[in-house]
Amino acid sequence: MKNPYLPYPVRIDSIVTETEDRNLKTFKLVFLNPEDENKFAYQAGQFAELSVPGLGEIPIGIATSPTEKGFIMFTVNKVGKVSSHLHNMRPGDVMGVRGPLGNWYPWDKLKGKNVVIVGGGFAFTTLRSSIVYMLHPDNRADFGGITVVYGARNPGMLLYKDELVAWEKRDDILLHITVDGTNDPNWPYNVGFVPAITKTKAPSSDNAYAIVCGPPIMIKFTLPVLTDLGFAPDRIITSLEMRMKCGIGMCGRCNIGTEYVCKDGPVFTFEQLSRLPNEY
Amino acid sequence: MKEAYLAKDTLLPLVGLLMARYRVAAPVAVGDYHQFQILTQPEQLDLTYRNTRLSPKDLFHPQSEKLFRFSTAADDPDANILKEVERDQGPRLVFGIRPCDARALRLVDVNFDTADCQDPWWVERRRNTLLVGLGCTAPCATCFCSAVGSGPFDPGGLDLVLTELADGYAVAAASERGEALLADLDLLSALDQDRAAAAAEVQKTAAGTVARPFDPTPLGDKAMTELFQSPFWEEVAFSCINCGTCTFLCPTCWCFDIQDEVQKDAGVRLRNWDSCMFPLFTLHGSGHNPRQQKPQRVRQRFMHKFKYYIDKYGDGPACVGCGRCVQFCPVNIDIRQVVALMTARCVCPA
Ligand SMILES: Cc1cc2nc3c(=O)[nH]c(=O)nc-3n(C[C@H](O)[C@H](O)[C@H](O)COP(=O)(O)OP(=O)(O)OC[C@H]3O[C@@H](n4cnc5c(N)ncnc54)[C@H](O)[C@@H]3O)c2cc1C
Ligand code: SF4
Numbered sequence: 001m002k003n004p005y006l007p008y009p010v011r012i013d014s015i016v017t018e019t020e021d022r023n024l025k026t027f028k029l030v031f032l033n034p035e036d037e038n039k040f041a042y043q044a045g046q047f048a049e050l051s052v053p054g055l056g057e058i059p060i061g062i063a064t065s066p067t068e069k070g071f072i073m074f075t076v077n078k079v080g081k082v083s084s085h086l087h088n089m090r091p092g093d094v095m096g097v098r099g100p101l102g103n104w105y106p107w108d109k110l111k112g113k114n115v116v117i118v119g120g121g122f123a124f125t126t127l128r129s130s131i132v133y134m135l136h137p138d139n140r141a142d143f144g145g146i147t148v149v150y151g152a153r154n155p156g157m158l159l160y161k162d163e164l165v166a167w168e169k170r171d172d173i174l175l176h177i178t179v180d181g182t183n184d185p186n187w188p189y190n191v192g193f194v195p196a197i198t199k200t201k202a203p204s205s206d207n208a209y210a211i212v213c214g215p216p217i218m219i220k221f222t223l224p225v226l227t228d229l230g231f232a233p234d235r236i237i238t239s240l241e242m243r244m245k246c247g248i249g250m251c252g253r254c255n256i257g258t259e260y261v262c263k264d265g266p267v268f269t270f271e272q273l274s275r276l277p278n279e280y
Numbered sequence: 281m282k283e284a285y286l287a288k289d290t291l292l293p294l295v296g297l298l299m300a301r302y303r304v305a306a307p308v309a310v311g312d313y314h315q316f317q318i319l320t321q322p323e324q325l326d327l328t329y330r331n332t333r334l335s336p337k338d339l340f341h342p343q344s345e346k347l348f349r350f351s352t353a354a355d356d357p358d359a360n361i362l363k364e365v366e367r368d369q370g371p372r373l374v375f376g377i378r379p380c381d382a383r384a385l386r387l388v389d390v391n392f393d394t395a396d397c398q399d400p401w402w403v404e405r406r407r408n409t410l411l412v413g414l415g416c417t418a419p420c421a422t423c424f425c426s427a428v429g430s431g432p433f434d435p436g437g438l439d440l441v442l443t444e445l446a447d448g449y450a451v452a453a454a455s456e457r458g459e460a461l462l463a464d465l466d467l468l469s470a471l472d473q474d475r476a477a478a479a480a481e482v483q484k485t486a487a488g489t490v491a492r493p494f495d496p497t498p499l500g501d502k503a504m505t506e507l508f509q510s511p512f513w514e515e516v517a518f519s520c521i522n523c524g525t526c527t528f529l530c531p532t533c534w535c536f537d538i539q540d541e542v543q544k545d546a547g548v549r550l551r552n553w554d555s556c557m558f559p560l561f562t563l564h565g566s567g568h569n570p571r572q573q574k575p576q577r578v579r580q581r582f583m584h585k586f587k588y589y590i591d592k593y594g595d596g597p598a599c600v601g602c603g604r605c606v607q608f609c610p611v612n613i614d615i616r617q618v619v620a621l622m623t624a625r626c627v628c629p630a
């Protein structure tokens with residue numbers, strides 16, 4: 001019997017500080033046993049438990065795309081016990097990864113559709129995974145237009161800056177980068193909150209799905225914008241966050257109504273959420 | 281053989297025989313209550329109990345259990361790599377478990393043993409353990425097993441069921457494994473007609489004494505969000521002190537936490553029972569807590585047992601009516617009254 005609580009051992013390959021406040025770091029991990037990489041076959045939108053022996057485990061969205069081979073990446077915000085310890089670890093250190101866990105964005109349903117991605121703050125991790133996945137030459141033809149609105153507090157808080165610049169220049173993805181504010185007079189992108197920019201750019205809901213991830217306040221104000229644009233609740237997709245431990249639907253912690261967010265989610269449509277207690 | 285008779289004076293020899301083949305867990309008197317323990321002597325067995333204070337769930341889902349061990353020593357080539365803690369997987373037998381507690385294990389199976397993912401500890405212990413049940417001839421005033429689809433002699437979760445008679449026990453097989461076990465025990469004799477009739481009478485009398493304080497049928501039809509928003513939760517929760525007693529005593533509560541502990545450079549990853557009654561249970565690292573308020577946590581416990589479980593699995597409720605939470609809640613919150621509120625066809629003003 002496979003033990004679903006046993007992490008795969010991994011080595012930290014590199015650590016990149018993403019943001020100017022140094023609170024977000026991206027960890028590139030490599031499996032100690034190469035065959036574990038195949039067992040860890042994942043889809044964009046899933047998460048994993050990062051396991052630091054002696055401290056515990058934290059659920060973190062997988063930031064790499066399944067099309068990227070040889071490593072996996074996680075971007076971790078420094079908050080408490082485990083995440084702070086991770087921030088002090090060094091390349092070469094050994095830790096564990098357990099997963100992949102949870103469901104993913106509905107890639108079968110998104111085939112042949114236009115995809116609108118709205119992201120804010122560090123929830124952009126699995127959205128990065130999704131964008132890299134869709135832009136891969138093997139997959140790009142499966143999707144119609146790809147529109148992305150991505151916002152952060154200020155330019156220094158944007159994740160994956162080099163990639164953003166590269167995506168900006170492509171003609172097969174329409175990227176709207178925005179910041180709440182900046183004192184850089186030469187800032188070439190948008191200034192304004194994500195919901196407002198989404199409204200101005202007005203991506204069409206025609207044959208489209210929207211994926212929305214970000215802080216609750218952003219989601220709250222983006223939903224009416226998307227509804228006005230004609231997106232039905234079953235075409236607006238989000239990813240929920242709950243405190244988690246097991247990640248496999250057993251410890252009971254992340255339960256909302258009939259769902260375990262770790263196993264039946266974290267990805268839900270707003271139509272599904274409307275039938276559940278709003279306890280998240 | 282499906283039925284047999286066990287004379288009272290062969291009870292302890294039989295237990296001795298079982299102990300030679302299995303690790304036998306049975307109710308043992310400790311102070312003023314009873315508790316399931318692995319027997320070291322047949323004489324420790326005490327079948328005069330009503331029910332154990334703690335349910336026997338910890339035989340399958342221990343209150344605290346080491347899952348993995350690891351080393352954090354810098355010079356250890358396996359440092360920070362988790363190794364499963366060895367566990368005794370030999371055959372076990374639980375003797376004298378109440379039918380409600382055995383049925384609870386079945387209700388919990390759907391959580392730990394799913395099509396795509398199995399909890400190895402739970403699944404192995406369930407597989408390795410036979411359940412010999414003792415039907416309830418004298419149910420407590422707080423019992424309500426019959427209201428939740430069971431009864432004092434429910435064979436549903438058991439391998440064998442014992443019915444106590446004046447001078448012995450009628451023993452009935454309740455599963456294939458039970459039948460095989462019965463065929464393999466020489467200390468039993470045939471159950472004659474008189475004793476079979478006496479056993480049926482004992483069972484009927486007992487069933488007649490169990491109260492049915494509510495009918496859970498309407499719960500399936502009620503809208504989840506409507507029950508969730510019902511006005512009575514504030515009132516139900518008012519006196520609760522969030523002590524967690526109800527969840528720790530409950531045979532169908534399975535929630536747990538996972539923690540690491542390290543001494544010098546030897547570490548273990550443990551799992552411990554946890555409770556939806558505690559605010560920490562759902563507290564995010566960011567400080568946000570979806571169930572910050574006490575009424576939200578109290579509601580979670582009742583809704584999980586009597587609505588979410590029913591809707592998720594098309595089975596349940598996730599309560600076997602053992603009455604422990606009713607007996608031991610320090611502020612007398614009574615699940616029977618709460619479910620009566622939940623099932624009321626209309627929520628009439630008091
Ligand atoms: C599906 C999912 C994906 C996530 N993706 C990311 C991501 O990509 N990047 C990122 O920085 N953060 C992410 N989070 C949040 C992240 O899990 C928490 O910030 C983290 O667990 C905090 O752990 P800590 O030990 O530092 O904090 P502490 O407050 O010390 O927490 C103690 C323990 O509680 C649990 N816990 C606490 N907060 C949360 C929480 N919000 N969610 C789940 N478990 C929690 C963990 O087991 C943690 O070890 C995600 C959460 C979920 C549920
Ligand atoms: S909820 Fe109460 S009565 Fe029901 S099984 Fe649990 S402890 Fe027993």
Ligand code: SF4
Pocket residue numbers: 519520521522523524525526527557608609610611612613
């Ligand atoms: S035993 Fe009673 S007081 Fe304690 S948490 Fe349960 S309902 Fe609340």
Ligand code: FES
Pocket residue numbers: 243244245246247248249250251252253254255260261262263
């Ligand atoms: S985290 Fe354990 S059930 Fe979801």
